[in-house]
Amino acid sequence: MEFNKHSLDIDAAAVTDELCHTIRDQIRSRLHRTGAVIGISGGIDSTVTAALCARALGPKRVVGIMMPEKDSSPASEQLARKLAAQFGFETVKEDISGGLAGLGCYDRRDEAIRSVFPEFNSSWTAKITIPTNILAKDTFNFFHLTIENEAGETKSKRMPLSAYLQIVAASNLKQRLRMTTLYYHAEKRNWAVVGTGNKDEHEQGFFVKYGDGGADLKPLAHLFKIQVYQLAEYLNVPREIIERTPTTDTYSAEVTQEEFFFGLDFYTMDMLWYAMEHHVPAEKVAGVLGLSVEQVLSGFANIERKITATEYLKLPPLHAD
């Protein structure tokens, strides 16, 4: 098949029309709801989702919920407000820090961090990262915990299993409380919760089950991240949002999605993945992307492993019959 640097280019106008039609149809005919509730973070995916919903349903049938907590970047709220002003939909701010504190999110997370770094102080910042050299070697994903004190000094260690699991479990309370908050606003209006995950997040499992994965529809779930950027350009969303590096906005120290989960830049990952799905020979992919065949094969293996390893996240509750 034809494979070149533009294989993931889309006709953004046509895709937008199609998505608007789908969003209207699913909300009205399948879900029997009359509007859309979206968690907006100032990130590219929630921005494009909100802009599409405003176009599909009209801005009066859209509400963007901003749900900052004490580790959120202040830029998130500022960008979310700018987005809402441009597309004319209402916003509601729900600070979820108190709820998270009540659930023990911060205490449980910090307890696990201190099991690795006993000197960790709650006023310091922390983040989890994975190797980002995944094309150099076919490596497993393992996780480093990095802490930073007020003086900017950092320490990093590979995490033992128990600390990793507890930090993730505590941090996932954030996405789950956000989902709960979104459903409050949806049920109050008899509207639907619209999820914002793209194909990269959905299929490789970069979401929290019953957290940001919990929604009534996910209009971007079939689109690669670099295609979401193409829609953003077409929809003319604020330039700062397009140019902002995607982060998890979950950990107190800022961590990019590349560092935390994907281990590759989005263009390379999406092109590799597309090539893998369409059985493009590794030699051809290597030529187009300027990589070695070994790098291409490492990339294929890493993507495939993430898809397989996160299958559990994508399964609905299993029935016995």
Next chain:
Amino acid sequence: MAIDQAVVRKELRQFIAEAFLIGDDQVEFSDSDSFMKSGIIDSTGVLELTAHLEEKYGVVPADAEMLPSNLDSIDNLVAFLQRKLA
């Protein structure tokens, strides 16, 4: 210290069965089967596996050794332990 390959193989199989197959030692997998591809362990399981290597054999894989070629089958694990404990 050379390892007794047959003993280590048996110990690793027992660990995999207990830790990942809820004690079901009837699940069939060959010594060369990829744990990942056969769905026996996931990325979290790899951490559990490395914790076991440390606890049982005193071997802590370096970051650069966290590779499927070292850890993703009984054969690979045995060869890895043999190199590390030689």
